[in-house]
Amino acid sequence: MNKNTEYEKFAQEVYQGLLNDDGLTTEVKHNIKLQGKSSKHQIDVYWEYKFAGVNHKVAIECKNYNKKLSIGIIRNFYGVLSDVGNINGILVTTIGYQKGAKEFAEHHGINLIVLREPKSEDWEGRVKTIVTNVQAISQNAKKWFVQLDYGWCKNNLPEEKINSIEVKISGMNNEIGIYDSKENKVKSFLQLQDELPFNEEKLLDNEHFYEFENTFIKSENLGHIKIKGIQIKYDTVINKSQWVFDAEKTTKAILKNILTGEMKFIKESYT
Structure with a gap:
């Protein structure tokens, strides 16, 4: 050709x-x-x-x-x-x-x-390159410790359960939650995990205690049980990424209308 x-x-x-x-x-x-x-x-x-x-x-x-x-x-x-x-x-x-x-x-x-085809001078006065740096911070909960309200348990659980209390909780983090006295969900475990404090100087083996008042957790075997708080051991994970958009590399052609002066940058997607 x-x-x-x-x-x-x-x-x-x-x-x-x-x-x-x-x-x-x-x-x-x-x-x-x-x-x-x-x-x-x-x-x-x-x-x-x-x-x-x-x-x-x-x-x-x-x-x-x-x-x-x-x-x-x-x-x-x-x-x-x-x-x-x-x-x-x-x-x-x-x-x-x-x-x-x-x-x-x-x-x-x-x-x-x-x-x-495009030339380097076509980018004078125009944005040619956009660099986006993303730092995504996530908290990885390793252990959850639910502190029960033993006074409440003593008064509300069957007598045979008091000496040895075994609470069974299972589900996804967004499904397990804490509830108020009217059994309305206040927060999920996922929300608690997302709200854990971030310390850039200490990323591993962190601990945080959430203290609650008049709050309950829903168990599989004992129903709603009053708790005093939840302690979480966790690591902080930081994922960094960079995205570079170079318009010159993605532009297939320059199309300019001589009579109107209008200029279009034709992208590679046209191929």
Whole structure:
């Protein structure tokens, strides 16, 4: 495939992506023939679609030149558009257009586009790189110690349970909780774990005691039992990660409308 054909296919891919982003499912075609009033014409890139009963046609002429395009090329393209009729024209190139070419194109409604690969100078005055550093801190509870209210237990549990109290609690951290006197859940074990204090100078073998008043825990074998607090032994885990977004590396092409000055950065997702 020669460089000119590669450039035409490049334009086809870019405009297919732009149409897809606009919600148009029409196919962008490469190297087709259109019948005009006097003859057939070769079109580098072409698409058409119907909207509200009206047929819209677009033809693109691709010029992979290393210099600015002259007015003669624009005139030739205008002749093709006029012969085909009822069609919009876009001319794309890599460098730019001479003054006369711009004036002629603007007068006749032809869009002039510079379509090329990005250059380092394209990022002047723009954000090119975003670096995000994330430090995620989590508390890993190793042991839970539930301190019962023995006075309450003595007065409320069966006499045969007082000498040897065995409390069974099981479930996920977000399921096990502490309750008020009306059996409303106050907090889950997961919330208690998440609220453990953080000391960056001591990450391992930490301890913390939560003290409660008039609070209960729900056991499997004895029902709701009043507690005085919960002691947790835990380690602190710190996970660090960095995410770097380099717009230059993810940009496939630069598309600039010469007549309006609008510039688009075409992402790799268009490929």
